Amino acid sequence: KLASRPLFIGVDGWGGHSIRADFAERMLANDGDSPRRKATFMTGDEFLYEMAWKDTEGMTRAQLETTDKIGIKDPTGLYGFGGYFAHKIVPWPEDNEKGWYGFKNLTIFRYAEVLLMYAEACAMTSDNDGLQYLNAIQNRAGSAHVSSALTLDEVKNEKAFEMWIEGVRFPDMVRWGDTDGIVNNGKNIPTTYDAFFKLGEPKHRLYVEYSNPNKGQTGFVKGKHEYFAYPKVAIDRNPNLQQNPSGL
Template identity: 30%
Template structure:
């Protein structure tokens, strides 16, 4: 598969200009430049621009500018994951996010902000410039509106009040935009998604090669989620009901296959960001902008003699990664306890260090080194790991299974997708919306669908706590937990390092405040 650079000569805002992105995992190559006023006048040019927009979301969740990643940032904000890595200073920007000590100059926070606005910039360009007379214009513009709404939803939940940019700047003065209220951001999200719902096709209308694209159900699910976050429960329930009744989606039969190639673009996928194991990357071509999911390697179970004999202990051919995104003891124990009741999600998500060792794995920790007295020829001293973040469990979700990568270098060709919206997530959000709008019978129906797939018995009644518990088990390590705790007012569960009144939001990047004349230090989020 070829990688080509795709550039747009449009200023995003004072600091950030549009950067390149690679071709899509499906060998769709958006080539050329968007500097010409004549661009976006043909079907091919419009489609290439759209594929570039999906590519941008690949990069945002991947190795974006020195290992910054939207996905890992979202996960580490929760109480399900510790940063891990090679030491307590490995990827310092993520260590700070994990410990809630991030500042306004944190590189990962800055790149998350930048990546979202780059995607918005691209979406604006498509919305404003694709000629309506093109046969594909309605669908392509609707997809761009979905993507714009998705990126604004991510921004508003991470940063709160932010600049609302619906047109790309034409003059230098246009780069300077004041913050809009949270209410105004949500209003625009709903406008974009309502338009997208009206114009997007069903998922089944896309051919197999294009099921990565946003569909009507994708827009309905995100619209329902945005309404749920605003406590518009009846409206949210209506949109979730439309997704469910469409019969376009279903739960995968095997929970353990959700994250591998078996279920790529499968029936449980409402929206996901796909990657390829066929890029042919090696250590010389590994730059973070290709189609492979490099974050898999960063998050894999740590090597450097820390955790050994993975294939023996886990029963598959695994390779070691670099140890970021380590389960907390709390989520490990919750998943393990649920597994004792027959829940298949536990063994698909984590393994305890005790079970790992009993199955033939070897944990080469400082404690192991201190008591080592034998003559094991493989012993090379304690593993190089952030042992303070290891709390007795190893993560199996998104772990380096070699079936999910390719040659010439396994470490550089991972295909694991980022699951943005799964059908199980929709069912649980629907259960919550139904319960909060006095439709407990419907809430019970939807939560039990998720429980039965997990191997658990049906509930006879449902409470909000049941839904909270189910979401934590079902969606562990997928980037939802922190945002659920914030919207529920359950931030005390996020641990003693979390500061209420501050850590609900990330800081506005200081460089944005410095360069945007419509912002001042008074616009910074509280506590930063």
């Protein structure tokens, strides 16, 4: 897909863990160029001109703009990408052992989530003690936005930014009843192209087009998808077990 492998990537690249453009734009507005934001995702400009590409060391910005050694070379583009590129959890070369994914560390639970859960409990009970812990995460992250008041919305936003792709977002949205933003998942799928390769333009320019390849029902359905289905083996072993609506 790419003109060459970015040097910071240890194995095959991004795979399927793209980042939603609307989320990336919200985090940009919240964090700016914080260390956390830059460790979470790259903008299109950062992807092209700040990332280390093979055989481009010493090139100026002007040279990079016209070289065929960077960018999205495949004319079919990067499917599922909306102009932003996830940085978090991409395996670096030093993470790659024995020729494949040999990660040295596996995160089970993060202290930041403990602080956010405490801040949420405080926000729900009008206890301002949680503000200091919410602020501690924001200050550590270098966020441009530091909360001046402890509200549930402030905690929700911070948890979305801090815990992206760590497996807690969906349960949180269901628990909070905040699933309206995912009812259209599976529709308007983005693909990012590079006009340098795709359109023959003289300089690299990323652009996004949208398509709707999925037929039928997609996205979150209230009253159906709040719970996972029971596996068939569980139903077989206990015929009195009533299947969740998601499995019907």
